[in-house]
Amino acid sequence: MNEKREQQTRTGREPLLKRKTAVSYKTDEKTVLRGYNMSDLAEEGYSLCDAMYVLFQGRIPTEAEEKMLKYEMGEFMEHSMSPSAASAISVTAGRPNLPAAVAAAVMTFGSAHGPGAAHGYMMNKYLERARKEGKTIDEIAKILVDEYMDNGVPVMGMGQPQHRDGDPRAEPTHLKQETLEISGVYLELQRAIEKHFHARRKKEKRSYVPVNCVGAGNTALCDIGFSPNAAWCIGSVVRGYSCAAHAVYTMKKGRAWAASRNEPMTQMLDLSMIKYIGPDDRPVPTQEERQEYARKQKETGEFKKWVI
Amino acid sequence: MGDIKRKEIGNLSDPRLPYDYMNREHGTVPLNPDRPHFQWVSEVAYKNIHRIVTRGYDTTELVEQGYGVVDILFIDFQARIPTQEEEKMLNYILILSLEDGLSMPAVMSRLVGRSKTFLTQACGSAILAFGHAYGAYAAFGTMLTDYLARAEAEGKSKAEMAEVLVKEQKTGEALGYSDLMLKDPAAKRLFARAEKLGIAGENIAFMKEIVKAAQALDEGPVDLDLLGATGAAMMDLGFTPEAMWTIIAVTRSYGAGAHFIEEIEREEFTRLGETLTPKEFYDGPEDRPVPPLADRRKTAAPAQVHSFEEWRTTLEKRKELLGSGFSIVEEIEDPTRKTGSKH
Numbered sequence: 014m015n016e017k018r019e020q021q022t023r024t025g026r027e028p029l030l031k032r033k034t035a036v037s038y039k040t041d042e043k044t045v046l047r048g049y050n051m052s053d054l055a056e057e058g059y060s061l062c063d064a065m066y067v068l069f070q071g072r073i074p075t076e077a078e079e080k081m082l083k084y085e086m087g088e089f090m091e092h093s094m095s096p097s098a099a100s101a102i103s104v105t106a107g108r109p110n111l112p113a114a115v116a117a118a119v120m121t122f123g124s125a126h127g128p129g130a131a132h133g134y135m136m137n138k139y140l141e142r143a144r145k146e147g148k149t150i151d152e153i154a155k156i157l158v159d160e161y162m163d164n165g166v167p168v169m170g171m172g173q174p175q176h177r178d179g180d181p182r183a184e185p186t187h188l189k190q191e192t193l194e195i196s197g198v199y200l201e202l203q204r205a206i207e208k209h210f211h212a213r214r215k216k217e218k219r220s221y222v223p224v225n226c227v228g229a230g231n232t233a234l235c236d237i238g239f240s241p242n243a244a245w246c247i248g249s250v251v252r253g254y255s256c257a258a259h260a261v262y263t264m265k266k267g268r269a270w271a272a273s274r275n276e277p278m279t280q281m282l283d284l285s286m287i288k289y290i291g292p293d294d295r296p297v298p299t300q301e302e303r304q305e306y307a308r309k310q311k312e313t314g315e316f317k318k319w320v321i
Numbered sequence: 322m323g324d325i326k327r328k329e330i331g332n333l334s335d336p337r338l339p340y341d342y343m344n345r346e347h348g349t350v351p352l353n354p355d356r357p358h359f360q361w362v363s364e365v366a367y368k369n370i371h372r373i374v375t376r377g378y379d380t381t382e383l384v385e386q387g388y389g390v391v392d393i394l395f396i397d398f399q400a401r402i403p404t405q406e407e408e409k410m411l412n413y414i415l416i417l418s419l420e421d422g423l424s425m426p427a428v429m430s431r432l433v434g435r436s437k438t439f440l441t442q443a444c445g446s447a448i449l450a451f452g453h454a455y456g457a458y459a460a461f462g463t464m465l466t467d468y469l470a471r472a473e474a475e476g477k478s479k480a481e482m483a484e485v486l487v488k489e490q491k492t493g494e495a496l497g498y499s500d501l502m503l504k505d506p507a508a509k510r511l512f513a514r515a516e517k518l519g520i521a522g523e524n525i526a527f528m529k530e531i532v533k534a535a536q537a538l539d540e541g542p543v544d545l546d547l548l549g550a551t552g553a554a555m556m557d558l559g560f561t562p563e564a565m566w567t568i569i570a571v572t573r574s575y576g577a578g579a580h581f582i583e584e585i586e587r588e589e590f591t592r593l594g595e596t597l598t599p600k601e602f603y604d605g606p607e608d609r610p611v612p613p614l615a616d617r618r619k620t621a622a623p624a625q626v627h628s629f630e631e632w633r634t635t636l637e638k639r640k641e642l643l644g645s646g647f648s649i650v651e652e653i654e655d656p657t658r659k660t661g662s663k664h
Contacts, residue, residue: 028422028423028424028428029423029424029425029428030423030427030428030431030432032423032431032584032587032588033587034422034423034580034583035583036420036427036576036579036580036583037420037421037422037576038422039421039422039423039424040505041503041504041505042504042505043505043507044417044420044421044422044505044507046419046420051416051417051419051420051507052417052505052506052507052510052511054416055412055413055414055416055417055510055511055514056413056510056514058409059412059416060389060391060412060416061390061391061412061415061416061419061572062389062390064415064416064419065575068419068420068575068576068579069579083384083389083390084384084389086389086390087380087383087384087388087389087390087392087393088380088381088383088384090380090390090393090394090397091365091366091373091375091380091393091397092366092368092373093363093365093366093367093368093373093374093375094361094363094367094368098366099361102361110452110453111459111563111566111567112448112449112450112451112452112566112567112570113449115445115448115567115570115571116445116446116448116449117445118445119441119444119445119448119571119574120439120441120442120444120445121441122439122441123439123441130440175368175370176368176370176371177370178370178371181371181372181373181379181381182373182380182381185381185384185385189384189385240582242440242578242581242582243578243579243582245440245441246440246444246574246575246578246579246581246582247575247578249440249441249444250444250571250574250575250578251390251571253444253448253567253571253574254390254393254394254397254567254568254571255365255366255375255393255397257564257567257568257570257571258365258366258397258398258564259363259365259366260567261398261561261563261564261567262363262364262365264563265563266364267362277356277357278356278357278358278359278360278362279352279353279356279357279358279359280359281359283350283359284349284350285349285350285351285352285353286359287349287350288349289348289349294347294348296328297330299328
């Protein structure tokens with residue numbers, strides 16, 4: 014065995030970070046997730062969706078619960094051009110290693126794009142309030158809607174900028190949850206939120222804003238036992254698969270740099286795609302002029318309108 | 322911009338510059354009416370107000386028909402519905418790929434989480450752990466494809482080409498065999514399952530020959546490892562090396578998400594400047610006084626070299642400072658070989 018291979022042969026294989034963990038352990042003989050040998054889980058015929066329950070909830074789901082997660086992950090996986098896919102495609106233009114593009118895609122999920130955890134925390138907060146204040150779900154849903162709308166804060170789970178008539182995935186997800194008979198307190202609350210939200214907008218003569226995929230999908234994930242962050246992980250990471258497809262497609266069939274003038278269509282980063290609305294072009298002061306120039310610039314304060 | 326005062330700036334009037342820098346045009350480039358405007362062009366998916374469609378299939382109709390994420394992976398990457406056996410096999414592979422204990426993706430996710438970030442940043446960082454050593458699926462897949470093509474071109478059997486591969490690829494992290502799973506049967510069970518499901522093809526057959534050749538030729542004990550098992554099986558399912566690299570990386574990111582959550586639940590956040598590095602961890606230059614700025618001309622040695630010998634000697638000397646980067650040599654593409662990312 015040569016020197017390099019010898020270096021690769023490790024006897025210790027110690028963890029990179031010393032931690033107590035309740036998630037998994039790995040020995041020379043097996044990898045165990047929440048007590049289950051992962052190879053045995055696969056051999057037994059459990060699905061990836063079953064394994065998600067083991068990972069985040071430490072339990073094997075019912076058949077209906079497995080079906081619901083399969084539905085949810087399947088429908089959320091591909092969404093064509095969203096911030097996540099656009100990020101993957103843009104990053105791929107520089108031809109880094111593919112994982113960089115996929116990581117960027119997953120990282121686009123924040124407070125606007127697929128804010129799954131926040132929606133879950135919102136529901137938990139108001140459910141707890143209802144419990145403490147002795148209110149019904151319908152009553153607390155109205156309070157929730159009024160508190161958000163009175164303060165001009167968008168109600169999470171409602172509205173999608175591309176699917177103006179209603180996200181094609183959203184209502185079917187509610188229906189699926191009902192068909193599978195796994196509706197719980199979260200679906201009841203979400204349905205009540207939608208009812209009061211629509212009523213108030215109608216009363217205010219505002220346009221119809223339907224439930225979105227977070228409002229529907231995250232509700233289902235909560236009812237099948239996932240925490241807000243676990244649900245967010247499932248939703249945002251599953252999108253990583255399709256963004257990976259967009260990245261691989263762009264890498265193999267797209268033009269690197271996305272600015273070529275030889276392509277028939279104007280490219281994403283063609284110079285003509287830039288519209289500049291900042292300060293007018295201006296001369297760079299010499300170092301001798303600098304102090305006076307900089308003082309004046311601070312005094313006039315004109316720069317402040319450009320500060321970001 | 323007519324009021325902009327023109328004056329000499331540095332070297333910007335040097336005649337060796339490719340154009341007149343002092344009189345360059347201002348403003349952005351106008352839209353070209355002769356070329357179609359930019360659109361997101363995709364063979365993968367589109368959507369309109371009421372539909373999301375991947376490879377021709379409406380995604381809502383897919384899930385209503387009972388298809389799931391594993392089926393849609395085949396659709397997204399291969400534009401086809403998998404057989405039931407293929408779907409079962411990919412499920413099997415993804416379960417094995419979901420979690421790996423406190424390995425790099427989990428550690429990266431936990432460390433990012435300690436900074437008090439969104440979960441999605443931690444999951445993304447876990448995907449970044451997949452390089453050309455850890456989870457080297459692209460390198461592994463390309464190696465299998467290249468040697469199988471060579472076997473066909475040279476009229477060699479898989480066993481013969483496996484021996485060539487093992488002899489030529491003595492080192493590397495992407496061989497698919499190693500000493501990592503000598504006691505863990507999971508990799509071999511995966512191949513057995515693939516055979517039982519009838520999806521084992523030439524990649525699994527070749528990988529088995531590679532393991533045999535390695536065991537015959539290697540000085541130490543080796544066996545099929547998880548990279549070799551999952552990689553060969555995914556290639557027999559029709560996934561390209563790039564596709565499997567990203568699919569496995571994303572799958573592990575779920576596990577990394579659980580590690581992120583646990584890190585937040587059990588540990589503290591870390592503040593800027595909080596972490597100390599003990600002196601005993603340090604083996605760089607001895608502590609030394611910072612020379613006065615005025616003495617810079619006397620103390621600073623220039624980096625420029627002017628002969629091959631001086632260049633070589635200096636490069637070797639620079640390797641002594643770890644962290645400078647001179648000890649790392651990365652291979653670049655051989656320009657005499659036809660390469661490129663467009664196929």
